[in-house]
Amino acid sequence: MESLPVPRTSPVPFLLRPLTLLALLTLLVLALAGALLTAPAAGAVEVRDGENVVVAADEVVDDDLYVTGGSVVVDGTVRGDLLVAGGTVTINGTVEGDLMAAAQTVVIEGTVGDDARVAGQALLLGAQARVADDLVAAGYSLETRPGTEIGGDVLLGAYQGLLAGTIDGDVTAGAAALTLAGAIGGDVQADVGSADDVGAAWAPTSGVAVPRVDPGLTLTDAARLDGNLSYRSGTEAAIAPGAEIAGEVVYEQVVVEEEPAGPAGPLALLIAGLRLFVTLLLAGLLALWLLPRAVTGAASTLRARPWLSLGWGALTIAGTAVAVLAVLVVSILLAIALGWLTLAGLAAAVVTTAVVFDLVLMLGLVLAVALLAPVVVAYTAGGLLVRDSAPAGFGKRVLALALGLLIYVLLRAVPFLGPVVGLLVALFGVGAVVVWAGDAARRSRARRRADGNRDHGPDRGGDAGSWPAGPQQPGSWQTDPGAAGSRPAGPGPTDPGHGTQGTPRPRPPWSGDGSARQLPPEPPR
CATH class of the missing domain: 2.160.20 (Pectate Lyase C-like)
Structure with a gap:
């Protein structure tokens, strides 16, 4: 040997x-x-x-x-x-x-x-x-x-x-x-x-004894x-x-080549905190530049509804983890069924799509927890420190963000307290973003419905300025319901004889004195 x-x-x-x-x-x-x-x-x-x-x-x-x-x-x-x-x-x-x-x-x-x-x-x-x-x-x-x-x-x-x-x-x-x-x-x-x-x-416990090697x-x-x-x-x-x-x-x-010994003690703690501060500050500046409405809207939501944000944060993080597992399981079961039907190419596409979707979900969750949540919470806390909960200028927003991040980094450096602070910041921040996004989506749908109603009118068939037909009152006049200049029947500030502010308007010659309405002359044939 x-x-x-x-x-x-x-x-x-x-x-x-x-x-x-x-x-x-x-x-x-x-x-x-x-x-x-x-x-x-x-x-x-x-x-x-x-x-x-x-x-x-x-x-x-x-x-x-x-x-x-x-x-x-x-x-x-x-x-x-x-x-x-x-x-x-x-x-x-x-x-x-x-x-x-x-x-x-x-x-x-x-x-x-x-x-x-x-x-x-x-x-x-x-x-x-x-x-x-x-x-x-x-x-x-x-x-x-x-x-x-x-x-x-x-x-x-x-x-x-x-x-x-x-x-x-x-x-x-x-x-x-x-x-x-x-x-x-x-x-x-x-x-x-x-x-x-x-x-x-x-490793978690299993149903059989694991030997010690x-x-x-x-x-x-x-x-x-x-x-x-x-x-x-x-x-x-x-x-x-x-x-x-x-x-x-x-x-x-x-x-294995030994890496050169780095700083230890308070200096190492200071350097780690400085790295975290710079990383989050750059991410926050980028978010305030590219997504200002999202950051400020989520901060306003966190101030107004903190406990709702906390609940939605926990639900979102747990739900994302469950969704990743569910997508993987469903894709495997679907692939088994497709393989049984001799559709191996389609089954491979299903598995690939599920893997890509899971990767996107996990990447989005990591970015939200590690970067976006601390930025939102720090911006909210910084706004309270500068006594301006909604800074209008970009300079004030940056100042509020920097102050909040400084407090966050200092708290994260405290032993035993740091992980708890990180967890709470992740829950509050992610939840605030989710609640704000849901409110924004509902407002957008409401605006689209309102715009649709204005476009189609009450009878969903006439022009925007048309009015529904009804019994005519003495002194009223009405053109063709589809005409742009039609007006409601009855006296009022919009009566054809008056302007919107009471200014007299000339009456059509066929309107009469109000006692008996005359029809307009028939156009020549």
Whole structure:
């Protein structure tokens, strides 16, 4: 067994950042969706959903099976592929085709006749698990217990992995913590963390026990490798004396360049506060220049209805999060239905549109919470400080904004109080913008309705100046109802004999003295 260290400088160790793990999980979910959309259309598909979906031990599903549910248990046999999404997925029976599963917990205790692609927080292959071909896994933790048999390769992207049992093919892994405790028939290529730069990761509780795996690469006495071991890490692997490696061991050391130490203590706090102040001030100036009515209108709403703004802010933020999840779930279900109807191209368009829409929603929420809400609240507070709640000049508006932002930055720097202030500012600011936008939309609709009524008149058929016909009073006159100069019947300030301010007007020669109305002369033929 030969060790060949290859020093190398790398700015960021691979897979040591939570965002990288999230990206891998997202990629696997998209891969599952892609496999779903491109599923063969020749055979039939059975679709099931519900809170608890069970395929009984004596049940045989002759087609592909698509399942969504809170808890999915397969004790029977699925002749085709199984595509499942839920909270907990347990495979105790047999899946003769591919298994594609995404859930918080995925447990395989049965047999998969082809590939298994799983994504979730806790992934477990028990002692009776059999995967005839490849295993692709992404999530927080993957554990294959002694007795597990995998006939192909293993591709892993997770925070930690514990591989026991038997793997006939190669292992390619990226993890912060990886332990090999079984027989591997091919090569092992791994990018792992080290005890120095990997801390404990938090994850919500799951339905199965998650093992504790030490950071870095570990080979136990039960490890048997028929091929080569090649790995990248900040520290060398912990290889037990009883581990057997038939090929070479290639170690590529990852050297993280230390960043120069920045200022600490009060100076660092001052610099952070100054950065926040400048960022928000520039965003506020841009908003006052491009969206002055929105900023001033939202500030007026916040002063007049603060509690309504608070409620709408909480509802908007929570509703946006729910909407993002709902759009994703609905798009996946719609894609499943379209794939079942052999409309894979349309299904892909639906998924792409949903992803873009979710990204727009999340980006809008982030900008509103991080920039717009502090600007609105700071402008409102600054207006109270300068004793001008609605500054008319641009200079006064900038002064009110700067004073409010200064107070906001100072409060955010206070320990324990800062996060509370940030949360309240986000709720009040977002809510004020939403309430103002709703009021503005209602006023706009009311103006359009009023303009429409003026355009069509009371009878919705005449000109703007026409009046409805009615009984004529003595002394009144009326032209054609469609004429622009028609007037209402009866005496008054608008009587044809008087101006609007009482100024006498000449009467038509056919109007008479008021005792008997005469008709106008008939035009010559």
